[in-house]
Amino acid sequence: MDDADSILQQLQQQLGVGSLYQQQTVDDILTLWVSKEKIIPAIQFLKTAAAGPFKMLYDLFGIDERNRNRYNGLPMADFTVVYVLFSFEQNCFIKLKVALRGEYPSIASICSIFKNANWYEREVYDMFGIRFDGHPHLTRILMPLTWEGHPLRKEHPARATEMGPFQLRDEYQDRQQEALRFKPEDWGLLEHGDDADFMFLNIGPQHPGTHGVLRIILQLNGEDIVDAVPEIGFHHRGAEKMAERQSWHTYIPYTDRVDYLGGVMNNLAYLQSVEKLAGIELPDRALVIRVMLCELFRIASHLVWFGTFAQDLGQLSPVFYMFTDREKIFDIVEAICGGRMHPNWFRIGGVAQDLPNGWQQLVQHFVDYFPPKIREYEKMVIRNSLFKARTKGIGIYTLEEAIEWGVTGPGLRACGLEWDWRKKRPYSGYDMFEFDIPVAQHGDCFDRALVRVEEMRQSLRIVKQCLENMPAGDYKSSHPLTTPPLKKFTMQDIETLITHFLNVSWGPVIPAGEAMSCIEATKGANSYYCISDGSTAAYRVRIRTPSFPHMQMVPYISKGYTVGDLLSILGSIDFVLADIDR
Amino acid sequence: MQALTSRAKPVDRKPMTFLEKLYVWSIFKGMMITLRHLFKKKATISYPEEKRPFSPVFRGLHILNRDEEGRERCTACGLCALACPAEAITMEAAERLPGEENLYREEKYAAKYEINMLRCIFCGLCEEACPKDAVYLSETFAPSNYQRKGFIYGKQDLLIPNPKDNPGEYWKAVGNRKANKEQSN
Ligand code: SF4
Ligand code: SF4
Numbered sequence: 160m161d162d163a164d165s166i167l168q169q170l171q172q173q174l175g176v177g178s179l180y181q182q183q184t185v186d187d188i189l190t191l192w193v194s195k196e197k198i199i200p201a202i203q204f205l206k207t208a209a210a211g212p213f214k215m216l217y218d219l220f221g222i223d224e225r226n227r228n229r230y231n232g233l234p235m236a237d238f239t240v241v242y243v244l245f246s247f248e249q250n251c252f253i254k255l256k257v258a259l260r261g262e263y264p265s266i267a268s269i270c271s272i273f274k275n276a277n278w279y280e281r282e283v284y285d286m287f288g289i290r291f292d293g294h295p296h297l298t299r300i301l302m303p304l305t306w307e308g309h310p311l312r313k314e315h316p317a318r319a320t321e322m323g324p325f326q327l328r329d330e331y332q333d334r335q336q337e338a339l340r341f342k343p344e345d346w347g348l349l350e351h352g353d354d355a356d357f358m359f360l361n362i363g364p365q366h367p368g369t370h371g372v373l374r375i376i377l378q379l380n381g382e383d384i385v386d387a388v389p390e391i392g393f394h395h396r397g398a399e400k401m402a403e404r405q406s407w408h409t410y411i412p413y414t415d416r417v418d419y420l421g422g423v424m425n426n427l428a429y430l431q432s433v434e435k436l437a438g439i440e441l442p443d444r445a446l447v448i449r450v451m452l453c454e455l456f457r458i459a460s461h462l463v464w465f466g467t468f469a470q471d472l473g474q475l476s477p478v479f480y481m482f483t484d485r486e487k488i489f490d491i492v493e494a495i496c497g498g499r500m501h502p503n504w505f506r507i508g509g510v511a512q513d514l515p516n517g518w519q520q521l522v523q524h525f526v527d528y529f530p531p532k533i534r535e536y537e538k539m540v541i542r543n544s545l546f547k548a549r550t551k552g553i554g555i556y557t558l559e560e561a562i563e564w565g566v567t568g569p570g571l572r573a574c575g576l577e578w579d580w581r582k583k584r585p586y587s588g589y590d591m592f593e594f595d596i597p598v599a600q601h602g603d604c605f606d607r608a609l610v611r612v613e614e615m616r617q618s619l620r621i622v623k624q625c626l627e628n629m630p631a632g633d634y635k636s637s638h639p640l641t642t643p644p645l646k647k648f649t650m651q652d653i654e655t656l657i658t659h660f661l662n663v664s665w666g667p668v669i670p671a672g673e674a675m676s677c678i679e680a681t682k683g684a685n686s687y688y689c690i691s692d693g694s695t696a697a698y699r700v701r702i703r704t705p706s707f708p709h710m711q712m713v714p715y716i717s718k719g720y721t722v723g724d725l726l727s728i729l730g731s732i733d734f735v736l737a738d739i740d741r
Numbered sequence: 742m743q744a745l746t747s748r749a750k751p752v753d754r755k756p757m758t759f760l761e762k763l764y765v766w767s768i769f770k771g772m773m774i775t776l777r778h779l780f781k782k783k784a785t786i787s788y789p790e791e792k793r794p795f796s797p798v799f800r801g802l803h804i805l806n807r808d809e810e811g812r813e814r815c816t817a818c819g820l821c822a823l824a825c826p827a828e829a830i831t832m833e834a835a836e837r838l839p840g841e842e843n844l845y846r847e848e849k850y851a852a853k854y855e856i857n858m859l860r861c862i863f864c865g866l867c868e869e870a871c872p873k874d875a876v877y878l879s880e881t882f883a884p885s886n887y888q889r890k891g892f893i894y895g896k897q898d899l900l901i902p903n904p905k906d907n908p909g910e911y912w913k914a915v916g917n918r919k920a921n922k923e924q925s926n
Binding site (some may be wrong): 320405409410411412413474477480483486490493494495496497498499503510512515535539543544545548609643656659660663664665 | 755764799800819866
């Protein structure tokens with residue numbers, strides 16, 4: 160904690176004594192309340208001047224504090240805006256919180272300091288109605304432009320059934336139709352340039368190259384991209400709002416659906432932070448089972464990316480072979496979890512069931528089967544000169560740009576930074592495993608592909624180690640908050656039966672507090688920031704997904720390329736729309 | 742938007758050699774791979790004539806269990822309905838009357854028990870919540886239907902055959918799942 164102390168001192172010197180208030184959180188991340196006026200200098204200082212600067216805006220989100228029943232001496236606030244910054248030099252997070260008063264408060268925008276604050280601030284505005292002064296284009300981002308209300312405010316209904324029956328009146332329909340009319344000015348695009356009239360092209364919402372419901376408005380000069388505006392939100396389901404309605408336990412199935420290619424990886428990110436709040440230590444067996452499943456899902460997700468990427472670039476066969484192999488992984492997943500893409504298999508304090516009989520053979524078979532396949536695919540796709548021609552030197556960003564835009568995961572490692580959360584901030588026992596972090600230097604589409612292919616090999620190495628060293632023991636912790644408790648006792652003694660009843664009906668009561676997790680998900684850093692006010696449901700859950708900042712960067716890296724190149728760029732970014740919109 | 746760096750790395754667009762530019766060799770190699778795969782074992786099956794086996798823990802359509810004597814296990818405690826994140830289960834409880842001991846295992850039973858398969862997300866939390874091993878997820882998924890109400894499964898659809906009348910079907914319905922569960926517990 161020495162680092163944290165020195166940062167605190169530096170900040171205090173900078174901003175004046177007494178302008179900071181430190182909050183204790185269970186995740187050991189320095190959490191400071193800053194006054195509204197001081198937020199710009201504070202962030203400016205942390206980004207540029209501090210020793211070991213915080214170069215990345217990791218996350219930015221709001222909290223509606225009006226229903227919170229326990230302040231525990233924290234500053235009074237109606238709304239809070241939270242800035243999470245990360246320093247690669249110090250390997251350290253910092254959370255800055257700003258308390259805002261009033262029904263529809265406003266705060267200064269930090270877009271001029273961090274490029275990627277743009278979308279985050281729009282999201283906070285969309286979800287809470289908090290205004291950001293000085294924001295270049297403060298409009299809704301996830302909800303439709305005609306939406307009334309701000310969904311994450313506590314007074315906004317959580318279910319459609321609370322809103323009364325829907326009626327399609329004429330004027331309503333006209334308003335919706337009018338909102339769909341495309342006016343370039345609304346998107347910040349010019350119709351005419353100095354010497355050219357631009358053409359506008361919609362890619363999506365239904366287009367095979369967008370891998371989901373995403374619309375990209377392209378401003379074209381000939382075939383060259385002058386500007387691009389992604390429109391997201393088609394896949395927005397309000398996962399964060401649902402967390403406030405479900406119990407801690409029954410929210411787990413919803414996390415599956417955030418990055419639907421990552422499966423258990425979402426469970427893990429969520430449970431990491433719940434378990435931090437609850438203070439649960441996991442038995443070794445549970446940890447290793449979790450790691451094994453995560454790595455299998457990483458391979459499955461990368462296979463989907465690999466196949467679709469090749470398909471985007473005109474190779475139509477590989478995707479079929481890769482989906483066949485992914486099916487082999489799903490056979491294992493199904494035998495273990497009972498589900499396939501939505502395994503819903505991790506539980507607070509462990510996993511749902513022990514591994515089934517004969518799992519070793521299944522995994523062993525895959526471990527033997529897969530390496531020649533990767534070699535084949537590498538030969539088929541990566542070494543193909545057509546593939547090279549369409550990816551080398553396309554969609555380049557440098558390391559500084561990557562950090563500025565909040566890029567994590569393979570996209571960051573392709574710029575030469577050896578940064579993997581599994582190694583740098585080990586969680587769930589990843590420090591017990593041997594594996595390498597693949598890095599590449601050029602930061603173009605080709606390198607991002609290379610990194611991912613190599614990652615599949617490394618994941619397979621981890622799976623193999625899990626297979627060979629699976630510890631014996633319990634698959635669930637015996638902590639009282641483990642939900643549901645080990646069932647073998649449930650039928651035997653009344654104590655456990657009562658706990659079982661309470662935990663699965665009301666749900667476990669997680670102690671009040673705040674915790675953030677950070678895991679290396681398939682696409683980059685995935686975090687769940689859980690706030691409990693000591694009840695059976697979360698007060699607020701913030702989901703930081705990797706795809707959101709990655710998508711935000713697309714216009715920046717695709718300018719000047721052609722439409723065909725845009726598809727290489729989109730493919731190489733590897734996003735999932737559900738992961739962007741949540 | 743100005744660039745953050747001057748993007749020192751030049752875009753590598755050097756013209757390819759004549760042979761590479763033809764791409765004929767690459768295309769040919771790709772075609773060969775595809776051709777080779779034509780003669781490999783098929784990865785697909787001809788559904789619905791053929792069906793793939795599901796794993797014993799697969800989370801498909803629900804069944805309501807009976808014990809070996811054919812009595813319904815469910816005691817209408819409502820835990821499954823409470824545990825259900827999708828609120829797919831509804832039930833009505835009733836007291837067992839004298840003389841019904843051969844029908845219901847406990848003094849209280851579910852007079853009505855419905856699962857809406859359109860709401861259900863097949864998460865399996867109901868199965869996990871049930872203290873009586875009464876509700877299981879089986880190894881099939883819901884067949885298609887023409888109307889929404891066809892997806893609301895009542896007790897008749899969910900209850901497995903009575904072992905007294907139809908022992909073969911009963912054991913098939915109980916399946917490996919029971920054996921599997923016992924092993925893992
Ligand atoms: S499987 Fe899940 S969603 Fe379906 S009825 Fe059971 S608890 Fe509800
Ligand atoms: S199925 Fe199980 S959990 Fe549901 S009411 Fe019956 S006994 Fe209770």
